[in-house]
Amino acid sequence: MRTWTSATEIARLLLMRRVIWPLPREHELWRYRVLGAIIPDLDHVVAEQLQNLPTPAKPILPLDMRPALLAGVAIVERAGPEMLRMLRGHMMGDNRARFSDAAENMIAQAGTLRASRQMQLI
Template sequence: MTGPLPVTLPPLRGEVLSSWISRHADFYGVTPLTMLRHGLPDATSLEAIDFSLTNAQANRIAGMFGVSPQLVRSLSFAGAPKAAHRFIAKSPMQRCGRCTQTDVSPPPILRSELQGWRITCSHCGEPYQDKTTSDGERTLEPYRAAARRGETLLNNHAERRVETWLPPLEIARLLLMRRIPWPPPRDGDLWRYRLLGAIVPDFDAILARETSFPHSPKHPILPLCIRPALLAGVAIIDRAGPPMLKMLHGHMMGENRKRFVMATDHLVSPAIEWGPPQQFQLI
């Protein structure tokens, strides 16, 4: 390390580490990677530092900026569960019309703008905005309260490592697995039916109007306009408990069913203690 910087900029509330480093790079007239290498000479990627920051790296970056290692770590996603990384985008997906700062150049990137489980601003609570267009928001309005509960569950799991009977991030990924409805659709329409549709039936209606759906357990970040469906599904299953997993088994076939059973069977076996899922739990 070549020593602490003579002038440093304070991180903005909720700013992600790579954004903070990039703003310093702009201030000093160098590339972001060059700025990072001022403290970490062997660094090869600015983006990687957000997800794979080690304690040793945090200490060196802290020395460069004259802050505590704890502050540096709080700006990264390194402490989040690995499952959360699939829900974090590489570039901002959403903005808050109230909190977005337009008087800072380059504009900062906030961690919540990258998080694929958020539908509201983490600072003011206003609904997030993005560039997607769909009538899904109107269709999913009855699920809004459940979606907010799901957002809280996922955020607590990803940001605070709060555990429930089944990790909310895992529930969200499972709900994007394909299911087989009855009667079975044409082969060309099988992609339209996800396990989520068995919990939130209006999701089937939304996909019936789509021409593609490139989302899956491996790529679980949904467009903001239909994301409330997934969050609501998480909240509904979390409240209903393990018996609902047994019910969902019946909506799957083949390899998908095997994968689902392997992921949930340890919870289904003791589900008898919970009793069957009740209708009031599903709304």
């Protein structure tokens, strides 16, 4: 079934690092991903298991973490482009710029897909 964007692209965005407030100790910043903004308990689970979450470049998760990523992708896909704009607020610095660029490309493509669907109905 075709949706407004690629599930793979959503997954890559959800695996980007994010900033939380208050800032944790410096050596703990690697733990926090955008996915944790959607599934709040994920940050605590990762901290307890002391697992390194994958990066967008290498998005291979341990088996026990995959359902969380799939749920996050489904939530964003269902909520639509507006959720990507909301998640941008969890980013900072270079990651915010990369996230914004990728999200805006996805949103722009979603707009063209929706327009073409409307034309097909006429």
